[in-house]
Amino acid sequence: MTAQTDIRHDWTRDEVAALIDLPFPELMFRAQEAHRRHFDPTKVQISTLLSIKTGGCPEDCAYCPQSALHEKSVKAERLMALEAVMKEARAAKAAGAGRFCMGAAWRSPKDHDLDAVCEMVEGVKSLGLETCVTLGMLDSGQSQRLKDAGLDYYNHNLDTSEEFYGSVITTRTYQQRLDTLSNVRDAGINVCCGGIVGMGEDVSDRAGLIATLANLPKHPESVPINLLVRVEGTPLGEAEAVDPITFVRIIAAARITMPASHVRLAAGRENMSDEAHALCFLAGANSIFCGEKLLTTPNPAEHRDRQLLSALGMSPMVQTEEQMSSLRPAVPSDESLKLETATA
Ligand code: SF4
Helix, strand or coil, rough: CCCCCCCCCCHHHHHHHHHCCCCHHHHHHHHHHHHHHHCCCCCEEEEEEEEECCCCCCCCCCCEEEEEEEECCCCCCCCHHHHHHHHHHHHHHHHCCEEEEEEEEECCCCCCHHHHHHHHHHHHHHHCEEEEEEEECHHHHHHHHHHHHHEEEEEEECCCCCCHHCCCCCCCCCCHHHHHHHHHHHCEEEEECCCCCCCCHHHHHHHHHHHHHHHHCCCCCCEEEEEECCCCCCCCCCCCCCCCCHHHHHHCCCCCCCCHHHHHCCCCCCCCCCHHHHHHHHCCEEEEEEECECCCCECCHHHHHHHHHHHHEEEEECHHHHHHHHHCCCCHHHHHHHHHHHHH
16 A cells, blocks of 8 residues: 555444454554654654633533533633733744644634634744644634634544534534534645543444544544543543553554544643553654643643653654754753743
């Protein structure tokens, strides 16, 4: 199979379930084959995620502490000011990020909110960073406005299979999510779309999610695969933990079915061992979020990521001179590490 002939859009759920269930060495071999047809397996794309509007969300996503409808939720804040966002973006660039993602806890953006986000997109792009935003549902006009502002990526996850979706979210439908993805794609913006493992779904739901993503008219350019962060006070705060091998299998299935996409190891890395990270990279993950927070949940400190990538002989995908110097292998002094992290 060549890189030109391995892009398919006709995956069945059973086929994906059979992939997930392959003997582990066979699964990893197939994932590596797919990965190496399209990417240098030693390179990892680095993104930074900033919550530009936290909490108070009217949606009821059962995993999310930003929903205003759960027993406990994070404090609602106003949309960040442009200059505060620019400061974070400059720090992310200095810490080696190639893409700056901005998330707002909205059902969908209002006109004046979109004006402000468009200014942020223009500002962040002027720093030479790729831009990504996640703002909830978008219609075609809103998608076009973001495209005109220069937006590179829009994130909107499907979360899980269509069948299981209603157990996790009731305030918007799966079809509304698909419609937003279609509006974004039609506007010419790259799509970032993935899901979450560990919400009580079964293997058929995991296969269904991967098959739905792989059967979109065009594969999402970025496919974030999240391991549920069980946040106290959310309906999924006490969900059963997923073992790392199960999670690695889903990463591999995403890599095999969407071989040319960046498969992102997204939320849930904080409690993942170095060994589990290494298996995820071997399974074809080639993108991570850097920074100590993912919207509102914890993420590994940057020096840990630097040490891990260095130990694995891996490096960031985008490397300007400036980024290379700031991503040098971690220095041994704890004090220096604190300083580096504090400025990132
Ligand atoms: S995941 Fe997004 S849409 Fe759902 S409750 Fe959280 S902020 Fe709102």
